[in-house]
Amino acid sequence: MDGQNVEIDWDAARQANRENWDDRVPLHEAAYGLEAYDDPSHISDVVIDDLPVLDRFLPDGSIQGLDLCHLQCHIGTDTISLARSGAVVTGVDFSAPALQTAAALAERSRASATWVESDVLDARAVVDGDFDVVYTSIGTICWLADLDRWAEQIFGLLRPGGTFYIRDAHPAMLALDEDAPTLTARYPYFGDGRAQQWNDDSTYVGNGTVAHARTYEWPHPLSEIIGSLLRAGLRLIHFDEGRTLPWQFSSRMVEVPRGYAWPQAERDLIPCTYTIVARKD
Numbered sequence: 001m002d003g004q005n006v007e008i009d010w011d012a013a014r015q016a017n018r019e020n021w022d023d024r025v026p027l028h029e030a031a032y033g034l035e036a037y038d039d040p041s042h043i044s045d046v047v048i049d050d051l052p053v054l055d056r057f058l059p060d061g062s063i064q065g066l067d068l069c070h071l072q073c074h075i076g077t078d079t080i081s082l083a084r085s086g087a088v089v090t091g092v093d094f095s096a097p098a099l100q101t102a103a104a105l106a107e108r109s110r111a112s113a114t115w116v117e118s119d120v121l122d123a124r125a126v127v128d129g130d131f132d133v134v135y136t137s138i139g140t141i142c143w144l145a146d147l148d149r150w151a152e153q154i155f156g157l158l159r160p161g162g163t164f165y166i167r168d169a170h171p172a173m174l175a176l177d178e179d180a181p182t183l184t185a186r187y188p189y190f191g192d193g194r195a196q197q198w199n200d201d202s203t204y205v206g207n208g209t210v211a212h213a214r215t216y217e218w219p220h221p222l223s224e225i226i227g228s229l230l231r232a233g234l235r236l237i238h239f240d241e242g243r244t245l246p247w248q249f250s251s252r253m254v255e256v257p258r259g260y261a262w263p264q265a266e267r268d269l270i271p272c273t274y275t276i277v278a279r280k281d
Ligand SMILES: C[S@@+](CC[C@H](N)C(=O)[O-])C[C@H]1O[C@@H](n2cnc3c(N)ncnc32)[C@H](O)[C@@H]1O
Pocket: 014, 017, 021, 022, 046, 072, 073, 074, 075, 076, 077, 078, 092, 093, 094, 095, 098, 118, 119, 120, 121, 137, 138, 139, 140, 143, 144
């Protein structure tokens, strides 16, 4: 059954997830609209939404000239957008094909970037240097079993005074039944360490299918997300919730500028995203 809670060891789950993400790369190359990046002023929708929020919490109000580490950078569209916005960027992902596509896109876009292949939970040991900003956005920590270890990587990657930014799917929304005709809770909001097992050969953009359909995700309540960052030593400086999402969680969601939202009558009933900005003092 999809979404069933299972006991699985991190290495086995990570391998299944990596094979699935590797398979998605050619599908996303076709569906992400990469040709738009031939226009040197093109910025991804995700970064258009994220940057004005992040900028408010940066010492000079801009990422211009700052060293920025983008965790779970996928095929680099957001990383390149951050480079175009002035940051010196390093993209980290565990999918070698994703990073190859990212590097090719950067070359074609004349954007400068460093790409590092690593499990995000090992990032501090693998990535060179320290950063002013660690950034991760949309479709990230659901793939990670251990948020304390995740937050420790972020703390270790940041310089003193550095800033962490995340925007991602709200865990309250992820607990809903994506197929139900009304907003109906179906999956656990609180995790118990077990993974949710999925068998889905589709992906969130385009029409192709993947060979490796089995994936594992972990539910993380807000208390666990914020708690992990605080326990690692970061200070929370901003928290927000949003009504729109860049991908279509449910077929009942309607298109809105730069994404999707529940039908108007339901839009105030449940958040779609959360945003956290935290500082390393
Ligand atoms: C939804 S995508 C990132 C989304 C990004 N906003 C985008 O659309 O380009 C999730 C990324 O996380 C990566 N990923 C998943 N688990 C990971 C792990 N344990 N370590 C590093 N990367 C991981 C996948 O390879 C994939 O590129």
